Amino acid sequence: EIRALERISEEFAGDGSGSVFQVVVREPGGDVIDADGLNAVLAIEETIREEAGEILADDAAERPAVSSYLSPVVTGAQFAGQDPAQMAAGGDEAVDGFLSTALGQTPPDQVSLLQSLVSEGSDLEGGSAEAGLVLAFFTGGNESTEAFTRQIEIEQAIEQSLGEIDSEAEIRPFSVSLLQGGTDNLGAEVGRLFGMAAAIIVAILMIVYWMPVKGNATWTRVIRRAIANMAITMLAILLAIAMAQGLGYLLLQAGVINSFNPVTQIVPVLIIGLGVDYAIHLTSRYQEEVGSGSSVDEGMSRAVGTVGVTLFLATITTAIGFLTNVVSPVPALSDFGILTAIGIVVAFLLTLTFVPALRLLFDRRASEAHALPTDGMEASEGRVLPRLVEKTSILAENFAVATLVIALVAAGLGFWGFRSLNTEFSFTDFLPEDSPMIQTSEILAEEFGGGFGEQTQVLITAPEGESLATGAVHNALIDANGQLSEIDDVSVVDVGGQSIINASSPYNLIAQELMNPEGAPGVSAEAEGAGMGPDLTVAEDADLTSLYQALLEAKPEEAGAVVSMENGRVGAMLWDIQTTAGEDDAGGLRAALADAFANVEAVGATVVPTSQNIVGDVVIESLTSSQTSSLVVTILASTLVVMISFWFENRRPMLGVLTMLPVAMVVLWTYGLMYVFGIPFGPVTATLAALAVGIGVPYTIHIARRFEEDRKRFADLNEAIRSTTRHTGSALAGSALTTMAGFGILMTSSLTPFRQMGQITFFAIALAMLSAIAVLPAILYLWEGWHRKRSPAITDGGLELQPEPDTKG
Structure with missing residues (x-):
């Protein structure tokens, strides 16, 4: 269907019959077949002929360039040598009488057409209608991007001029070009959302990066360090967005992507959410190492060596998830997948290069001046959030089986919800719900059977x-x-x-x-x-x-x-x-x-x-048929990557499967909540699998890798689980709260897809955090306990309490 539209545009002169510009003249509860309605119609026609000269079709006997529900009155007056405006001055009865006479002399086929130009329930012959249509026929506009842009400019000028007409009736212009031109406001909406997300994330970062005032961590040093960490994080994110946009432009010129479209506008917000997550994990681990007595260089080296591997795996799996959209039937989704994958990779590279470089420059100088607030870093694990998150280890220690059973049952219900989701797609979703174009479109559908624009x-x-x-x-x-x-x-x-x-x-x-x-x-x-x-x-x-x-x-x-x-x-x-x-x-x-x-x-x-509507319907069918395969491919590919990583690192590939199991549950849980809240499956929400993987994989990998360290440090399995949730779980919670706030801003959008994206991302982040600090520890507890029962020598004498974090055991 898409290829057919392209061939029509290429092979047929004028692309069919051109386009129809419709103007609704409407007076709810009133009558537009009167003197005021005639004056409005005359003013509308005059405006269109003045503004649209270069694209207005030629007048023909069988179809004038501009016609309306009062055309018999206008043409009849002109044929009789009268000025239609003077007839309007004669009052409502004069207009009704002349219309009745004109209809009696009009061929039946034209009367039938005129009936379609008044709203349903109207009495054309009786001179009564609450709404009527004025039609203008335009030529061209689709031969090139420049011609289409010029047509939008002309129609927007007409729209503005029509708004200046003095009439008791509503005058509502509508066309496909105006509807598509309305997406120009999308940039402003994205800018507003981006600004709000950035402002809230800045505030939350200050809280996350705040350290206790203790010892050499004075108020001045704590405030300065929190501001510095926040600034470094935000600067890295802004650089990632700028670089991703620049690389996207190069790919556009190379023909790899088709366009920057409404769906790709959300990429900067995604980079903010995922980029902040990366920076928080690295900074938290670095401060933990320095607070434990490591030097600045040693602490950063260890943080990059441990967290960096985790972030690398998270980046690869997330990129795989988004790149599955490359085979999507929706070109905009394909572009979205490519640009998001690029943004994630750039954010990862900057997190492991730019962020450590700046942090080391500041901290080396502070260390030499004995001004590094190490006491505050050391005390971080005594804060409220780490203590609260540590409490979740009770589930793994005492209710591991029950926790896992409940999680699996919820996943089963989520899969049922996933299979029951409705699939919807509409271009108008990318316009504000209170847009005049949307309202006029609904009027045409309800009162004129869809109008003449289709x-x-x-x-x-x-x-x-x-x-x-x-x-x-x-x-x-x-x-x-x-x-x-x-x-x-x-x-x-x-x-x-x-x-x-x-x-x-x-x-x-x-x-x-x-x-x-x-x-x-x-x-x-x-x-x-x-x-x-x-x-x-x-x-x-x-x-x-x-x-x-x-x-x-x-x-x-x-x-x-x-x-x-x-x-x-x-x-x-x-x-x-x-x-x-x-x-x-x-x-x-x-x-x-x-x-x-x-x-x-x-x-x-x-x-x-x-047609555009048929293409949309085909897209819905394709999305429906491909959603299951896309979900399976994303999960399996990500699982394979994580298995390979754990096999190379400690010869435990099964740990990769266990790490991805909660992520798969998160995807299904989120689909279940989509069903509960009535959020349909569409081009934007189709990215959920990739998004949930992108959010969930870093969380679970952080927990799994930290547990690998802690199980070697502690002979007591309960202590190992507590240490993991206390140290890594608290960082995850801080990261989750920050990311939830950033994506939560999308829920305030006036655009349906963005609002839905905000909802499902909020769900996915909250559920990913829950699975990482509750479900995965339960799985790891059961798995490690089983291994220790099979091989008691693993913990003989408890002699492996304090090896280096990267020691194999």
Whole structure:
């Protein structure tokens, strides 16, 4: 479907019938078929013709460039030599009377069209309607980025001018271009969220980096050090964001990514959350080492050597998780995965280079001046947070089996919720819910059956090297065209009791030329030569190449929009149909169109119904079918990486599986909460598996690696678990609170995807912390206890109480 849209844009002149600019004139509880409504319509038309001159379609007898629900009044007055504005001065009754007279002289097909230009429940002949439409037909706008940008500028200028019209009625412009142009406000929204997240994280970092005032840790030194740690962390994050954006631009120029889009706008916020996490872990371990008596250089070397390995594994697994989006059916998600992976890698590199370098520069000088507040660092484990987190070790010591069973049951429920999630995707999600465009879109859907802005294309292509200009294909297309009027969401007009579809197609052009006495003689001659009957069918073996050539010569613009001919061969045709399916019924419309054109495929052609809404529906189907495989690939790939790491380090690959088990639970728990809170599965929430892995893996690896050290230090398994939760668990809790605050800001967004991202990230962080300090210690306790029962010599005499942290045992 996406490729079909691209081919339509490339091969068909003017990309079909151009675009429709709609203006809703609305007076809830009132009437827009009156003098004020006529004045509003006249002002709207004047504004559009003045502002949109370069893209406004040419006026034609069958379709004026601008028309409205009061067109019979306007054209009737002009035909009678009157000024429509003077008629409005005659009052409401004059307008109603003239409309009634004009409708009596209007052909039935046009009356049917006018009925569709007033809101449901209106009485057009009685001169009563709460809302009406003004339509303007624009050409082009899709041939290039520059043309599309220019069209948005013109339509925004029209929107501004329409807002200055003095009328009792609401005047609401709407178009796809205006809707897409509304995402320009996305940058401001992201900037606001980024600023708020940064401000809150700065405040929390000051708390996390705060040390007890004790001994040589004076108030001045503690404040200065907290500010310095916070500044170094934030500077590293800002550098990571800047470098990631720069590398992203280079990848854009190289064609690796498609664009910076609404989804990728959230990458800086992700880098803030994950980058802060990295810096807190490194800084906490460094201060712990220095507070225990190590020199500045020794402490940093040990911190980088231990935490650095953990962060490396976390970076690799997180990057793998986000890079699974590369195969996503949504190009924006693919770009998001690549840019996020780059940002995470850059943040990791800066954490292990830039942050230690700056910290060492400051601390070497402070150490030489005997101004390093080591007493405050030493006392950190006596603070409230470490003591509170240490209490969670009770679960591992006394209720390990029960904790694990409860966690597994919750994971099972989460998997059920995961399988029950609804999948939703809408471009309008990236606009504020109170956006005027969203409100107008809802009015069009509720009161005008979707309005006139929706176009659905059916692309018909010939097999490679063959042509569509055959009698068999032509007859099948005639049959398909007849079936279109029976599809509910295809717009039709009533002409003499017969439903005629609103569409641009080769069929319509041929029919118009043959029925028009002044039609091109070449087309009539070729049709007659091909033996075309009154129903426009021909012999199955007829060659219609000359007919299409004559049609392209007679009407190059109109025919070029629906017929693609190259080297004397008709390679593709287009049915550009006005539809009213909207996003909700796009899948049904796609299936109905495919059924209508089934006979065309039966004779060898390829048929692809497509539109922006159909593409969205296909995306939903693809996301639904790929979500399970993406989740499994992310978990398995991350588990393999962690297993390899633990095998090389201490020949215990099973520890990698145990470390990833709580992460898999976190993913399922979070999906379960999504189901409970009614958060659908979509392009943004589809990143949950990668996000949960990115957040959960560092937490569990920190715990697992610290436990590997502590189990060698302590003969008592309970003491080992307590030490792990006291030292590493408290750092995790501080990191989690900081990251939750940063991502929690997303929940204040007026954009649905960002708000949902904030919710699920908040859930994922909280659950990842819970799994790391409660579930994983229980697993490690059971596993280590089992090993010690099998090999009691591991702890003989308790002689391994204080080896170096990297000693193998």
